[in-house]
Amino acid sequence: MLRAEAVPVRMRRVALMAPESALRESLVRVAEAGCVEIDLPGDGGPDVRGPAAARLQRLRTEPVRPALSAAPPELDALEREGRADLLAGEAQLEERLGSAVRHGEVAALAGWCPEAEVAATAARLAGAGAALVPLRSPRGVDPPTLLAGAGSASPARPGSTVRRSFTPLVSTYGTVPYADLDPTVAAGIVYVVMFGLMFGDAGHGLLLVGLALLLRAGRPRRAAALRPLWPFVAAAGLAATLAGVAYGEFFGPTGVLPVLWLSPLEEPMRLLACAVGLGAVLLAAAYGAGIANRWREGGFAAALYATTGIAGATLYLGLAVVAGYVWLGGAAYGVAGAVIVGVGLSLAGARLYATTTGGPGGAVQTGVQLFDVVVRIGSNVVSFARLAAFGLTHAALGAIVWDGTTALAGRGPAGVAAASLVFLVGNALTFALEALVAGVQALRLEFYELFSRLFVGEGRPFRPWRLPVERLPSPSGTKAAVGPAR
Template sequence: MLRAEAAVPVRMRRVAVVAPEQALRASLVRIAEVGCVEIDLAGDSGPDVRGPAATRLQRLRAEPTRPVLSEAPPDLDALEREGRTDLLAGEAQLEERLGSAVRHGEVAALAGWCPETEVGSTAARIAGVGGALVPLRGPRGVDPPTLLTGAGTVPAGHAARTVRRSFTPLVTTYGTVPYADLDPTLPAGIVYVVMFGLMFGDAGHGLLLVAIALLLRAGRPRRLAALHPLWPFVAGAGLAATLAGAAYGEFFGPTGVLPVLWLEPLQEPMRLLTSAVGLGAVLLAVAYAAGIVNRWREGGPTAALYATTGIAGAALYLGLAVIAGYVWLGQVVYVVVGAAIAAVGLTLAGVGLYATTAGGAGGAVQTGVQLFDALVRIGSNVVSFARLAAFGLTHAALGAIAWDGTTALAGRGPAGVVAAAFVFLLGNAVAFSLEALVAGVQALRLEFYELFSRLFVGEGRPFKPWHLPVRHLTGPAPDTEPPADGEAVRHAPAREEQS
């Protein structure tokens, strides 16, 4: 079972960084080095108010560099002469936070947010330089920033966290999950690779994707090193495509290498279409269930009851699904029961929608339009999952064309064998590249418009911890032998280390 904390964003704690004035810089340096505290900045200082480091950085007018923070207060004039824009940029960020501190006598404080699990270790770290990290009560009416579980600090070798991290871009590309909502990262990733696999169903092509994932895991090619964290996502998509290809009997097309375990897409398109729509109906039901939970967590039972993405919308969807059961079962009772459930859903949704209008006749008209839109959207969203079958058929058709051309040329002597090999390779290359792109885009579209639109009605604020690498200065190694009388002690230059 999934742990409860894995189903929601990382729990945040309101904190204050408190330190004597003389220890505030050292405390902030350690906060930056740890990189797990988001510090509130004063927003009314104005663009023309710059500290000494920011002023020198502006004078240099150099290309932006990655900021680095010095452990000890640096000589700003020397940094400017040497063109050390990295250290000046780090000092400029530090100045901004020092300027945002609230001071009372000799004590200064900064407020911010920190993951609950990191409060203790961070407090211990800054205590060594005289600072303190004090937990506070969260301000009313202010939601904490959101950090998805997979986006946090990942222990080395932690497989579950690695997989979640690879799925995180699916969610963050859509938007920032509200802090009160469920974290959909893992289920969203699983649903995506399943839908991709159904559209990209070929065991040979799926195994190629798995091979690409293994190359990414090994850091090859180097130019794609930035994609290394996504290797579990690519591997999952490849595995899903391989399993779907085995079910379809497809291995670089209908080559006959694999037996058909379920159906042949080109021979049974209606069965594939029905299965795709049925899967979509199930996924929409799950999305409504998650939407009810999110509305409850956001605004309590009232918000969950009347929202079109809550109980009201779910009842409308269930009623229409029961009515649709009449098509297969042919019993009128399904129409009656379904209509009653749908009427309850429409009534609840209408009350909720009307409450958001200005009232009167105009509000009634607006509510009617929105209810009609909700009905149409449910039908169109269910039918939209037919694209899982449509693009699965397209992939199978491309594979069949390539294989038919290959077999037609293979029996025409040595030249025909060479031509057949060329057609086979070229056809599969076209099918792989084209369908990988199309299936990837279409799975993303279904996830965003049909599913996420029911999970989220608002957007949160992403957690942005202050994190900079810190330059440490280490002193000279002690002399192994004492200097002779009258001989000056030679000091080796300090070595620069960066964490």
């Protein structure tokens, strides 16, 4: 059984049922809890605006963060006071009130809620005389996706800091389908390893770690929005530092560190072979995850024939065996590889041909698609050579800066000053340029070579209705309340 962290948060279909007289208070509690996504009509019908929406439109204000009043407010008073935030919240409330299905004195709304939050939300609603009823998921409708690292729907249960910092790697690519595995942690680890190989310099890596600590401290203030990413930046810096120690690079080949593994400038072919080998392993892992995803999405048949499933993995294995035959020799390797490639092509071809109109045209189309699959596998493996290429570029730039520094340092006091300037400016430029290049190239490898095998579709993100609630003074001078906050 998969651990909970390896899949999106489990969702439950729920219905909010409340007496008509308590529906507003129930919805206020739902908004305050912030862990229920309520279905809204999307039929493209006429835009029917309620009283709050009409008043909000008359204010013609800039976009504001909506909020809700715990008790029904006087809309005219809100308009006079310019409380666009409360009017915006009331407009959202009106939309949900209008979406309710009514039968006699009872109103109901359907939606989605994380399974772990159902009991607590139901207890919160019980105080208003409402109920949150679990339902069977509708057939053919996938639940919305909430990744564990994106933070819980409930503020009381935040996701781990490290996992949350890795989440943008996945969410930038797209929304993980609900049935698929959640690759957040694995994607983060793979990214920082690839980044470190390309940005391998212990001095530059430690600077990146220092930058991460500044982000954690909220400095500079203009970058406060990036504070949640500090573990990701720190991990990338640590990976670059370890790679720099292995390369013997500390602000270039300064001799401060001995070479523990290899020097990129002296052994480029060895670095290239290691980069391609690492890429081959990562592609194999991506095929394994792709098989699991296809199986979870459509069962064994979907996993068997997909080019990102068993068929594609078999073809990849066969080509790897053929490559071993070319490299090592041995007729047995060549025969075994050819047989495995034939099995993979047959499985993938059967699926691809089934999607065509059939006949000779369909056969030609299938052949072209299979050729493209084979070429893509080869090009994807070779694409990982960029790990070595950009690691070599980083080392070359560091060497140029260090050679310029040492050449100037022996020319008296003026030479020492010039050498210091070259060292500082050169390393600053190298750090900025290579951090950008390595970051983009690692992202490109993850998206095009790895994620393209994990995902064949996109899910729908979970968007709970969450608004802050204000207790405005009631006409009697007391403050309205909607019950405890859990």
